[in-house]
Amino acid sequence: MKEKSPNQQPGQRPDLQNWEDAINALLDGELDDQAAESLKAAASDDRALARAIIEAYQLQQALARIPMERAPASLRRKLADIPHVQRRKHRPFWFQPAFVTALAAVPLIIIAVALLGPQQPTSRDPTAAELKQAQQELAVAFGYLEKVGRKTSLEIGRTVNEEMQQSINENMIHTIQDQMEFNKERSA
């Protein structure tokens, strides 16, 4: 559809055109008392002017009554996600979820290799002090792992849904539990 720009109608009465600013000022509440009285007096003698004022008022009322369409739910969701998405985009790489996950995996791999790897023949059995030291180190490693795992799941939970977060937590807990059970069996 071709757009059209508002233009003065050819043939419109020039005196009515002169009142246009006053009519708009009246609608905007910007007409002072003296000017308002002048307009009122002129309108009482001029049916065209009176009609123009009434039509302008009716238009203003009709425009104000048009309801504003609410933004759709899909847009609201996108807008609500902006802070999370933008924060994640501008975060240093060492805070990126992928990096934190990788960091969390490092001690896990070390522990797994140490505990599950092929048993090397040793020239002697570990002493009680060495076993105690190893258990303490393992406890520290598990504590660290749990802390990092919690942080990782929080980071991911901000960007994905709660279901994913729960799944990661459960996996992490299972991994830690398995390792602890294995450690107990070994100690026994």
Place this chain on the structure above:
Amino acid sequence: MEYQDQAWSLARYLLKDAAEAEDVCQEAFVKLWNHQDSIDRDKVKAWLMKVTRNGCLDRLRRRKPSEELGEWHAAATSDEPQYGAEHQELGRWLQQAINRLGEPYRSLVVLRDLQQNSYEEVADALELSLAQVKVYLHRARKQLREDLAEVRP
């Protein structure tokens, strides 16, 4: 998120396409987020409306003439019980009349007469002087009034 309905409404009137309007609004709010430290708190709404409108105008410029979309009007619903069928019909007709206006008249009517923003906010959003806003808005209202007179008994 404040002002999302205003930005959406403006984009809908300018683009007449829901998907494009949604994209423009999202882009505008991302820009707002990224520039939040440099924007005067009192002028956030005007800034947002300006960015939304500029996004719409960019898209309109990229559109081919054959892509001109048909009439669009928002769902003429209201919580007001007195908003009867006659008013709804008049509202729909007015929305079509607004859609026929060119720029900046259409934006002026939407921002001032539909959304009830102040003249200062409208001037900031459209990067016009107060005097220009008043002159252009008067022309737009006059055009609508004349269109309205044609269909009224």
